[in-house]
Amino acid sequence: MRRLPLLEVSQLKMHFDAGKKRTVKAVDGVTFQIREGETFGLVGESGCGKSTLGRVLMRLYQPTEGSVTYRGTNLHALSEKEQFAFNRKLQMIFQDPYASLNPRMTVREIILEPMEIHNLYNTHKARLLVVDELLEAVGLHPDFSSRYPHEFSGGQRQRIGIARALSLNPEFIVADEPISALDVSVQAQVVNLLKRLQKEKGLTFLFIAHDLSMVKHISDRIGVMYLGHMMEIT
Template identity: 70%
Template sequence: MSLHKTLEVKNLKKHFKMGKGKSLKAVDGVSFDLYKGETLGLVGESGCGKSTTGRTIMNLYEKTSGEVLFEGKSVHERTPKEQFLLKRQMQMIFQDPYASLNPRSTVAEIILEPMEIHDLFTSNKERMERVYELLEEVGLNRDHANRYPHEFSGGQRQRIGIARALALDPEIIIADEPISALDVSVQAQVVNLLERLQEEKGLTYLFIAHDLSMVQHISDRIGVMYLGHLVELTSSDQLYDTPLHPYTQALLSAIPIPDPDIEDEREQVIIEGEIPSPIDPPSGCVFRTRCPFAMDVCSEKAPAWQEAAEGHQVACHLYDDKVVDPSERKKEERANESDYSLIP
């Protein structure tokens, strides 16, 4: 992974007007960087704003405020011509592989369309050769080119969506829950395909999902979202080994482990209550109404986005003015487990 920042998201907000002076705060101040060649996973419960974040970055939704910079230049403040050219560098894979494909178009027409719009290649013959190449790259073949989307399985349709996203040879692909609508047996195939394409083409991914085990497999770093806010961001290994935010701890403790001995012994963090409305979020920390460690300060002010450990950022008052050493934290956890084992 390169240390070159290809995408910078700074305090991005997307609020939807609801009438009567109210607005739904789908994304409310999200900041992160995306480095060339990496996969950044973005996870959270349904409705947390992760898909809206991806669509706003792509300028499919007009931002409310904040900045998105691609190669140092604003994504949203470009001229129409610059916006048009930017689409060749940033593409998106959508969640539903059937709804995102035109049922009246053949596979060839679906993949050809972006190349025709951007006037790539000098002849239709060259474009069709590129279509056949793309189909083979995603595990299909030229015989599939003249078929329609309804003739394919869900996994095959998602491969067609990936081929379309690759048609313009982009640098960044925003994958919006690309496997959530697929059978479990097919999900791993699609993820392996994305990893292979990344290695071959040097692609950069923003991988949006709610399947934490799959995100760990594909991601270099992971950001956790809750109610429109980014609450934690660190490397994939560090997030799973030493999650800092109580919400992250609860999400990870809910992942089933296919070993009854480990499953029975591990401590689960239980979140009670319902997710608050993004139209009227809680004051201070938006997670405080469900947090088992909530303090008075949590209702008074929002927690600062801070580096609580090296390369490990979190927004939580538990870590105010405190630097966490992950190795010491693990020792402390093991000591606590030993103490509990002595209780009759």
């Protein structure tokens, strides 16, 4: 059975003012769909606009033109209150596991924070149980929750970042080059982890990378970007 589109991008543009009447067209008229339950791989050379596109989908940037529609709702036309509710459904795994985790917070605090902000679960004890479950789900022992990020390897830190992204039970995750900062020996482990979590939790991914072989391994369909344009979808 053909899967329905979860997210639809139409004629999306993200232009930046570079001064002296110069404009950088990071994303320039991109249109595509991501179907529910699939992994859509996005590849292209550095500077082609793929990470900017991911950030627009997460509403970290307000697009210059075009629309991003999620289950029929225009994400960039939401009120502040509606945006807060949608934040639970859309999460992001960042490229650098060293920079994306607060070094002054324990692993427990890092994973707890989104649940506390969105007031998930009835008690603090219930949230702590979820933290332990998430750590186990990403292949880390719950006893690690009292440690700080600097005590972990790069691959382990990225697993913590994945656990944080899962803490709000999202439907859609933007994985922005989640393996590029990791050792080659660890990359396949993280990719296989994402595939397993997708199957278990019914997740939909936008997987951004420049390594075509790894994208081919994880993706159902692949979009190729060049100079802000979507050149091909296979």
